[in-house]
Each structure stands twice: as C-alpha cells, then as structure tokens.
Amino acid sequence: MREWTDNFTRIFEKYMFAIIPGTLLIGFLLSDQLIDYAGWIPYLFAYVTFVMGIGCGRRHVQGVLRRPLPVIVTLLVTHLVAPLFAYELGQLMFGPDSPYTIGLVLFTAIPLGVSSVLWVSMSSGNVALALAMVIVDSAISPFVVPGLIELFFGTGVHFDTLGMIRDLMLIIVMPTMLGMIVYEVSGGRFKPWSAPVTLPLSKLCFIGVVLLNAAAIAPQLHELKGNLLVVVPSVLIIVALCYGLGYVCSGILRAKGLELPATLAYASGMRNISVGMVIAMSYFTPQAAVPVVLGIMLQQPMATLQYSIFVRVAAYRSKQRLKEANYIKGD
DSSP states (O other): OHHHHHHHHHHHHHTHHHHHHHHHHHHHHTHHHHGGGGGGHHHHHHHHHHHHHTTOOHHHHHHHHHSOHHHHHHHHIIIIIHHHHHHHHHHHHTOTTOHHHHHHHHHHHSOBOTHHHHHHHHTTOOHHHHHHHHHHHHHHHHHHHHHHHHHHHGGGSOOOHHHHHHHHIIIIIHHHHHHHHHHHHTTTOHHHHHHHHHHHHHHHHHHHHHHHHHHHHHHHHTTSHHHHHHHHHHHHHHHHHHHHHHHHHHHHTTOOSSHHHHHHHHHHHOBOHHHHHHHHHHHSOHHHHHHHHHHHHHHHHHHHHHHHHHHHHHHHHHHHHHHHHHHHHHO
C-alpha cells in the first residue's frame, strides 16, 4: 500500500500545475451536479490544514524564533507591499470599490500556501523555514485578512469581520494546532506512520476544495466574460509580483547561494488559494472570488517556470565553479 500511495503523492505533486486547472474546469462544467455539496468545503479544508500541522512541531517554531528576520521581512513585504500594489492596480483598472479590486487585495492578504513547501523541497531550499513560515502566517491570518480588507476599503465594504475571524480560526488555526499537538505527542512519528493514508487523502481533499469552489462560482462566470480580458492580466501581474517579492526579501537579507532566494520566492509567491476561495465566496460577491480563482490557475504554472529558472541558474553556477576549479588547478 505504501508504494502505491507514495507513487500517487509523487505523481500528484509532479503534475499539480495541470491537475489544479483541470479540476477547476471540471468544477465549472459539472456545477449543477456539485453545487449542493459546497457545504463540505470547510471540513475538507480543515483536514488539509491538519495534515500540514502534523509535519511541524515545537522545534520548527523555535528555529524560526531563533532567526526571525526572514519570516518578519517576508510577511511584511507579502502582506503590506503586495496588497498596496494590488489595491493601486485594481483602483487604476477597475475603480476603488470594484469587487475585482477587493479580489486582488484578498489574494495578497490570504496566508502563504502549504504547496510552496513542495516546490521549496524540489528547489533545494530550506523546507523547515518554508513550513514554519506557512504555520506562522496561518496562525495570524484571522487578524491579517480582515485587517487588510478594513484598512484598504474601510466602511466601503460590509462583511462580518468576527464571522471571518471565527471561520479562519476553525479551518486554519485550530486544525494546525491540533496537528502540531499530534506531532509533539508522537515525537514526529505520526506523519511518516500515517502517510500512506493521510497524505493521499489530503491531496484528494484539496482537489475537493478546488472542485466545489469552482462549482459554486460557475453560475456567475457567464456574466464576467467581458471583463476576463482585463482581469486575467491584472492577476498575472500580481502573481508575478508576489514571486518577485521573494527575491527582494532575499536581497534585503543579503542571501548567498540559492537556498534562501528559492525558499522566500516560493513562500511569498504561493498563497493558500483554497482558504481565499472559501473567504471570498462566504463574505464577498462572486466577482471578488474571480481573481482568487484565476490565481489558482496562474500560480502553479508560474511555480513551474520559476523552478526551471532555478535549475538553469544552479547549473550555470556549478559550471562556473568547475571552470574556476580547473583554472586554479591549471595554475
């Protein structure tokens, strides 16, 4: 069984850039059959968050506390600079009170995505740092997300702030804390022991979240066709910006090598789109969810592009070191 589940997880992670957009398309096409199950979304997402938590314990958090600067710089840039840019871009293209502007800001406000850890691992980044950043950002998200919406839109946008905080606590913070408790009680052994069941199931639950959210938003999509030609480029700009900010953070920290740039680029570039869709659909108009949905379709291909860049840069640096070594040897 373990061999089968390992293969399933590996294939899922390898082709996630195609699986997620494909799942969105299926959700759109089968909306009538799936929309009645949209109430399952918070429970599916809570399980995904719990599985993330069982891979992180006290030592990961302590590691962050010992070297908090990368986390502080990354979170400040991704949740202050990026939302400000998103607001200005949305205001320029759609107007300050447009639901699309709200959606762009919401995309930058939602917590960092756990899928970034997969790409950090493939790029030889700092997995422990990436996972710890996701955990910390998830923990503060009940205050960051509504706080940023209030900051940029004030009384112009009416939503249930306390309800949003409650939902974020239930679907992110509590499952994460429960997962960390399981990690500590088991001494970190629960995740590898349960992996043949928990990991494939978490992938399927993640697919379920994307599928049902797509089904929920599908009825409104036909009304938005005329705007998509403008919305898609704006979301692409924001997604690219979020990845680029990771390089800015590594530059601020004067990083050497590729480990920290790879870690921060993926951490800042990949957002937890599932929770963004849950919040957008629960507290805002369907139009506000459109930039978040498009973010799903764009951030995975962007991650693939960035991975190819890291591979090329690493190969180039390796070749340069080899040339320098041969030159010195020749001398």
